[in-house]
Amino acid sequence: MVKCFVVGCSMGYKSAKENDAKVFKPPKEERQFILWGKKLKRSDKKFSRKDHVCSRHFKEEFIIKNSVNGGAPLSRWKLRDDAIPTLFLGKF
Ligand SMILES: [Zn+2]
Structure with a gap:
């Protein structure tokens, strides 16, 4: 199962399969990747290209379903x- 990078975020989906489907890899474009890193800043860990972020943190309009x-x-x-x-970042 893929884990979301956001601290304290436990995705509320029923199955691991469903979970995986709604977790996103960081953007390939460098500028966008840096932006994500700023938004997802953690004191203990740096955001890397191996990390994933789940759909809870994105506004509906950004997600293509x-x-x-x-x-x-x-x-x-x-x-x-x-x-x-932009959503639910470190507010758990
Ligand atoms: Zn998450």
């Missing part, structure tokens, strides 16, 4: 390129 053609639900959600985690 359906495929563009036909709108069928995606088995694995995607993030928009400009998505930045």
